[in-house]
Amino acid sequence: MRCPELACLALIVCLAGCERETRHFTADVPGPAYPGPRAQTGTVAGRAENPYARNAYAVNEGKRLFRWYNCNGCHAEGGGGMGVPLMDAEWRYGDRPVDVFTSIHDGRPDGMPAFGGRVTDDQIWRLAAYVRAIEGRVASATAPNRDDSLQEAKPETRRAGQ
Amino acid sequence: MITLESSLICTCVRAPLRARRAWPAALLLLHALAASAVDAEWPMASGDYANTRYSTLADIDTSNVGTLAEAFAFDTGVERGQEAAPIVVGGTLYLLTAWPNVLYALDLTRPGAAVKWKFEPHPAPRAQGEACCDVVTRGIAYADGTVFMVTLDGQAIAVDAATGAERWRTPLADVAHGETVTMAPLVVKDRMLVGNSGGEMGVRGWLTALDTHTGAVAWRAYSTGPDRDVLINHSRYAPFYPTDRGTDLGVATWPPEAWKRGGGGAWGFVSYDPALDLLYYGTANPGPWNPEQRAGDNKWTSGVFARRPGDGTAAWFYQWSPHDRHDYDGINEMMLLDLDWQGARREVLVHPDRNGYVYVLDRKNGEVLAADPFVTVNTSTGVDLKTGRLQYDPGKDPRAGLTIRNVCPAAPGAKDWQPSAYSPRTGLLYLPHQHLCHDAQTYTTSYIAGTPFLGVTAQMNGMAGTSRGAFTAWDPLARRARWTLPEVFPVWSGALATAGDLVFYGTLDGWFKAVDARSGKPLWQQQTGSGIIGQPMAYRGPDGREYVAIMSGVGGWAGAVSSGCLDRRDGTAALGFVGAMKDLPMPEVKTGVLHVYALP
Numbered sequence: 022m023r024c025p026e027l028a029c030l031a032l033i034v035c036l037a038g039c040e041r042e043t044r045h046f047t048a049d050v051p052g053p054a055y056p057g058p059r060a061q062t063g064t065v066a067g068r069a070e071n072p073y074a075r076n077a078y079a080v081n082e083g084k085r086l087f088r089w090y091n092c093n094g095c096h097a098e099g100g101g102g103m104g105v106p107l108m109d110a111e112w113r114y115g116d117r118p119v120d121v122f123t124s125i126h127d128g129r130p131d132g133m134p135a136f137g138g139r140v141t142d143d144q145i146w147r148l149a150a151y152v153r154a155i156e157g158r159v160a161s162a163t164a165p166n167r168d169d170s171l172q173e174a175k176p177e178t179r180r181a182g183q
Numbered sequence: 184m185i186t187l188e189s190s191l192i193c194t195c196v197r198a199p200l201r202a203r204r205a206w207p208a209a210l211l212l213l214h215a216l217a218a219s220a221v222d223a224e225w226p227m228a229s230g231d232y233a234n235t236r237y238s239t240l241a242d243i244d245t246s247n248v249g250t251l252a253e254a255f256a257f258d259t260g261v262e263r264g265q266e267a268a269p270i271v272v273g274g275t276l277y278l279l280t281a282w283p284n285v286l287y288a289l290d291l292t293r294p295g296a297a298v299k300w301k302f303e304p305h306p307a308p309r310a311q312g313e314a315c316c317d318v319v320t321r322g323i324a325y326a327d328g329t330v331f332m333v334t335l336d337g338q339a340i341a342v343d344a345a346t347g348a349e350r351w352r353t354p355l356a357d358v359a360h361g362e363t364v365t366m367a368p369l370v371v372k373d374r375m376l377v378g379n380s381g382g383e384m385g386v387r388g389w390l391t392a393l394d395t396h397t398g399a400v401a402w403r404a405y406s407t408g409p410d411r412d413v414l415i416n417h418s419r420y421a422p423f424y425p426t427d428r429g430t431d432l433g434v435a436t437w438p439p440e441a442w443k444r445g446g447g448g449a450w451g452f453v454s455y456d457p458a459l460d461l462l463y464y465g466t467a468n469p470g471p472w473n474p475e476q477r478a479g480d481n482k483w484t485s486g487v488f489a490r491r492p493g494d495g496t497a498a499w500f501y502q503w504s505p506h507d508r509h510d511y512d513g514i515n516e517m518m519l520l521d522l523d524w525q526g527a528r529r530e531v532l533v534h535p536d537r538n539g540y541v542y543v544l545d546r547k548n549g550e551v552l553a554a555d556p557f558v559t560v561n562t563s564t565g566v567d568l569k570t571g572r573l574q575y576d577p578g579k580d581p582r583a584g585l586t587i588r589n590v591c592p593a594a595p596g597a598k599d600w601q602p603s604a605y606s607p608r609t610g611l612l613y614l615p616h617q618h619l620c621h622d623a624q625t626y627t628t629s630y631i632a633g634t635p636f637l638g639v640t641a642q643m644n645g646m647a648g649t650s651r652g653a654f655t656a657w658d659p660l661a662r663r664a665r666w667t668l669p670e671v672f673p674v675w676s677g678a679l680a681t682a683g684d685l686v687f688y689g690t691l692d693g694w695f696k697a698v699d700a701r702s703g704k705p706l707w708q709q710q711t712g713s714g715i716i717g718q719p720m721a722y723r724g725p726d727g728r729e730y731v732a733i734m735s736g737v738g739g740w741a742g743a744v745s746s747g748c749l750d751r752r753d754g755t756a757a758l759g760f761v762g763a764m765k766d767l768p769m770p771e772v773k774t775g776v777l778h779v780y781a782l783p
Contacts, residue, residue, distance in 0.1 A: 088626070089629070090634070091631055091634035091635050092634075093640070094634060094635020095312065095634070097755045097756040097757070098753045098756075099750060099752075100751070100752065100753025100754075100757075101747060101748075101750060102315075102747070102749065102757040102758055103312060103313070103314065103635065105747075105748075106748065106753070108753060109748075109750045130308050130309065131308050131309070131311050131312060132308070132313060133312055134312070134633045134634060139631075170626075170640070171586045171624040171641075173755045173762060174752055174753035174754070
C-alpha cells in the first residue's frame with residue numbers, strides 16, 4: 022500500500038506546483054527609450070534620491086502598498102489601464118525618484134489622484150521605490166521575486182534594465 | 184421606366200432647394216424608393232426607441248454593395264476610442280468625439296460636408312483617470328432643435344442645433360468619487376435620460392432625468408439603497424418574480440452600508456415603448472468586483488428596470504446575474520420587438536447579456552420567456568424559467584487566495600456594450616460579440632474615493648477552439664444561431680441592419696464590412712486605417728442618396744492596449760483585457776475619423 026500513497030503524495034506535490042506562476046529565466050528586452058521631455062528639476066522634502074532604492078524590504082513593502090492603495094487597479098502589474106503603464110520607458114512627468122514621489126504625493130492633471138496627506142511620506146517613498154522596480158530599474162537582489170498569486174507579467178527581478 | 188419612376192419620386196424628396204442644385208441631376212435619378220422624413224434621419228444613437236438599429240433605406244442592397252465607395256471623411260483630430268454613433272437630422276450630421284468631447288455639426292447640403300459649427304465643452308481632464316475603459320462616449324440625441332450631450336466628467340449639456348450655442352449645462356457626476364458618464368443620452372418627451380459609469384470605482388449607480396427645456400433634474404433613480412432612492416413605490420411596482428419583491432431590497436441584499444458604493448451604473452442604451460410609456464435600461468455590475476465582500480443578491484445591480492419616464496417610478500425589475508461574480512454588467516441593449524411567440528403575438532424585450540444568454544422577456548411584466556446561451560458558458564448551467572434565476576456553477580466562483588482559471592465568458596462577457604441590430608425582414612438579431620475566458624484571483628480591497636474598487640487580478644485569453652471575435656445572426660423564435668462569422672479580435676463595434684438586406688459592422692483591425700443579412704456572406708469591406716469600435720448608421724442625404732457612416736478610431740476596453748499605449752508584457756493590464764489583445768496590430772494608427780460611404 023505504500024506505493025499508491027507515495028504516488029498520491031507525488032501527484033499532490035505536482036498539482037500544488039501547477040498553481041505557481043510561470044517561471045521566467047530571461048529578462049525582457051528593454052523597450053525603446055522615450056524621446057520626449059525629461060524631468061523637471063527640484064526636490065521634494067529635500068531629497069534627490071530615494072532612501073529605499075537599495076532596500077529590498079522597503080521595495081517589497083512598496084509592492085504590498087501598491088495593491089493596498091488600489092494603485093494596481095489603474096496601473097495593473099505595470100502594464101497600465103485607467104492609468105499609464107509603469108513598466109515601459111516613457112515617463113510623462115519624469116523618471117527621477119523625486120518625480121515619481123511628486124506624482125504620487127501631488128497627483129497629476131490627467132487623472133492621477135493625490136495621495137499626499139492620505140498616505141505618509143515614508144510610504145510614498147516605499148511606493149516610489151517599487152515603481153522603479155516595476156520597470157526593472159532596481160537591482161535584482163532588491164526587486165521582488167515571483168508572486169505566489171496570479172502574476173501574468175514577468176516578476177520584477179526579470180524585467181528590463183537591471 | 185425606372186428613370187420615369189425615379190423622376191416622379193424625386194419630386195417627393197424634401198430636400199432644400201440649395202442642396203438639390205449642389206448635386207448633378209443624374210444623382211437624383213438614383214432613388215429606388217420614396218424617401219420619407221423618418222428614414223432620412225437618425226436622431227439618436229440607437230436609431231429608434233426600440234433599439235433595433237434598423238434602417239428602412241434600401242438603395243444600397245446585396246446586388247450593388249460591392250461598388251460602395253467613400254463619399255467623404257472627416258477627421259476630428261481626437262485620437263482616442265470612438266464609440267459614438269453620428270446622428271443626422273435636417274440635413275446636418277452631428278458627431279461627438281471621445282474626451283475632450285468635442286461636438287461637431289457637418290452641413291450635408293454642402294459638398295464634402297463642411298463644418299457648420301463646433302462646440303467645445305472643456306470637461307475636467309482628471310475624468311480621464313476615472314473612466315475604466317478608455318475615455319469614450321457612445322453618442323448624442325436630438326430633439327426640438329437641440330442636441331443633447333454628456334461630457335466624460337458628467338455634465339449634461341443642451342446645444343442649439345442651428346448655431347452650436349450652449350442652452351444649459353447641468354453637472355451630474357462626482358468625478359472625485361469615480362463617477363463618469365459615457366452613455367448616449369435618450370430624450371423621451373421633455374425628459375433627457377442620463378446614467379452614470381464607474382462600477383469599477385465603487386460609485387452608486389443611477390439614472391437621472393432632466394427637463395429638456397431647463398436642464399433641471401426631474402428625478403434620479405438609484406440602483407442601490409432604500410426604496411425611496413430607487414423610486415420603488417410598492418403600489419405601482421409589480422416585478423414578475425418573488426425574489427424581486429420586498430421592502431428596501433437595495434439595502435437588505437447587501438452587507439451593512441455596502442450599497443453606498445455598490446455600483447450598478449446605467450451606462451448602456453435606454454429603450455422606450457411609447458404605447459406602454461415605459462423606459463427600459465440595464466444596471467451595471469456590483470462593486471467591488473470581489474463577490475466575497477458583498478454577500479447577498481446585491482439588488483438592483485446586473486439587472487433590468489422598467490420605469491415610467493414621467494416620475495421615474497419602477498414598474499418592474501429582473502436580475503440577469505444576482506450577486507454577480509464575474510463583472511457581468513447587465514447594461515446591454517434591450518430591443519423592443521413584437522414577436523409571434525409560440526402562437527401568440529407578444530410584446531417582448533430581447534437582450535443578449537454579458538453572462539452569455541439571449542433573454543426574451545415579456546416587456547409588460549418582466550417574465551422570462553426564454554434564456555438561451557449564444558456562446559460556450561461555464562460560469563452557469565442555465566436559467567431556471569420557473570424562478571427566473573441564473574444557475575451558477577460554484578466551481579467558477581471566486582474565492583480569496585485561489586486562482587480560478589478558464590472562467591467563460593470572461594469579464595467583458597459573451598457580448599459587451601457593442602449594440603446589436605434587428606431586421607424585421609429577416610427576423611434575425613445581429614450580435615457583435617467575443618469568445619473570451621479569464622483567469623482571476625480575488626483579494627480583499629478597501630474603498631478609497633476616486634480609486635478602483637475591485638479586489639481582483641484577472642487576465643483574459645481567447646476561448647479554446649474558436650475565434651476571439653464573432654458576428655452572429657441569432658433567430659429569437661428558433662432560439663438558435665443561424666450563422667456566425669469568425670473575427671480575429673473581439674467585434675467591438677455596433678451593428679446596423681438595412682432594408683437592403685445588408686448588415687454592417689467594423690473590426691478592431693480596421694475593416695468596415697457589409698454582409699448578406701440572410702446568409703452572412705461577406706459582400707464588401709473597406710480598410711479605414713484604425714480599429715473600429717463605433718456604431719454604424721444610415722441616412723438619406725439632402726441629395727436623396729443613401730449613405731452609411733461609421734467612426735473609426737481604435738480604443739474602448741478591448742482596444743485600450745492601443746489607445747492607451749499600454750504595455751503588452753503585462754496581460755493583466757486594462758483589467759486583464761491586454762492578455763487577449765497582445766497581437767493587436769502594432770503600431771495601430773490612432774485616429775478619430777468619420778467615414779461616410781455611398782454608391783458611386
